[in-house]
Amino acid sequence: MSKQPDRLFAEPLEQVPDFVFNEDVVRVFPDMIKRSVPGYPTIVENLGVLAARFAQPNTALYDLGASLGAVTQSLRRHVRSDGCRVIAVDNSAAMVERCRQYLTAQDSMFQELLPVQVLEADILALPFEPASVVAMNFTLQFIAPEQRLELLTRIRQALLPGGALILSEKLCFADEQEQALLAELHVDFKRANGYSELEIAQKRSAIENVMRPDTLEAHEQRLRAAGFSKVVPWFQCLNFASLIALP
Numbered sequence: 001m002s003k004q005p006d007r008l009f010a011e012p013l014e015q016v017p018d019f020v021f022n023e024d025v026v027r028v029f030p031d032m033i034k035r036s037v038p039g040y041p042t043i044v045e046n047l048g049v050l051a052a053r054f055a056q057p058n059t060a061l062y063d064l065g066a067s068l069g070a071v072t073q074s075l076r077r078h079v080r081s082d083g084c085r086v087i088a089v090d091n092s093a094a095m096v097e098r099c100r101q102y103l104t105a106q107d108s109m110f111q112e113l114l115p116v117q118v119l120e121a122d123i124l125a126l127p128f129e130p131a132s133v134v135a136m137n138f139t140l141q142f143i144a145p146e147q148r149l150e151l152l153t154r155i156r157q158a159l160l161p162g163g164a165l166i167l168s169e170k171l172c173f174a175d176e177q178e179q180a181l182l183a184e185l186h187v188d189f190k191r192a193n194g195y196s197e198l199e200i201a202q203k204r205s206a207i208e209n210v211m212r213p214d215t216l217e218a219h220e221q222r223l224r225a226a227g228f229s230k231v232v233p234w235f236q237c238l239n240f241a242s243l244i245a246l247p
């Protein structure tokens with residue numbers, strides 16, 4: 001399970017292809033996400049702490065768009081409720097294969113971890129079991145905008161009273177000046193983490209057609225339309241934020 005530095009966009013590409021979660025991305029993903037998403041380690045660790053408050057005995061905890069299972073591992077480190085199990089879902093075969101290897105490694109290092117099931121599936125086509133916690137850590141932004149409300153509505157219907165959806169996303173901003181400042185500060189963050197101007201520019205064109213951020217206000221409105229009664233932002237670092245949505 002070698003972890004390599006992300007150099008995917010280091011050399012000039014004649015045409016930058018759309019970003020896909022393939023084997024090349026899997027090999028560098030832990031490095032890529034840490035160097036690209038300000039606050040990512042803090043969000044992942046605290047997601048487990050937050051989840052422990054909402055988790056209820058004998059229920060499912062979902063990690064939707066689990067990638068390599070960083071959130072699943074955090075849930076398993078922090079949630080102590082009896083009879084809970086984690087269902088990690090991702091539609092990238094390459095991610096799922098490596099995620100299973102990481103979770104097997106976690107199992108061999110710790111005792112009495114929550115049982116976990118890793119599903120290779122499209123979350124848009126997945127029937128949800130009753131759940132006390134649903135985590136979507138930077139996944140909704142990759143779902144086609146016109147499908148987001150229906151997905152959130154199905155998640156809301158699966159959530160048990162007292163449970164929560166924890167939703168982390170890259171944000172955009174209606175105010176031009178705020179948008180420009182936070183986008184520039186995000187580029188500064190990437191530079192400070194060793195990405196070149198070329199890497200930053202090529203990555204930007206790779207993700208522009210596949211990752212579509214919303215404003216905080218759009219998230220709040222849509223979560224309410226999906227049936228959530230309360231939306232509580234608990235973290236923001238530059239243009240990346242995480243929200244707790246209560247049923």
Ligand SMILES: Nc1ncnc2c1ncn2[C@@H]1O[C@H](C[S@+](CC[C@H]([NH3+])C(=O)[O-])CC(=O)[O-])[C@@H](O)[C@H]1O
Nearest residue numbers: 021065066067070090091092122123137138139142
């Ligand atoms: N329709 C879909 N169904 C299932 N999975 C999907 C779908 N669309 C995209 N994905 C998956 O969602 C994940 C998004 S990454 C999540 C990081 C992780 N949560 C982390 O906390 O480390 C975010 C990022 O790379 O910025 C990828 O693994 C996709 O394959």
Ligand SMILES: O=C(O)C(=O)Cc1ccccc1
Nearest residue numbers: 032033036037170203207211
């Ligand atoms: O790199 C970026 O600019 C991002 O916004 C986040 C990201 C992180 C990992 C994969 C795709 C997008």
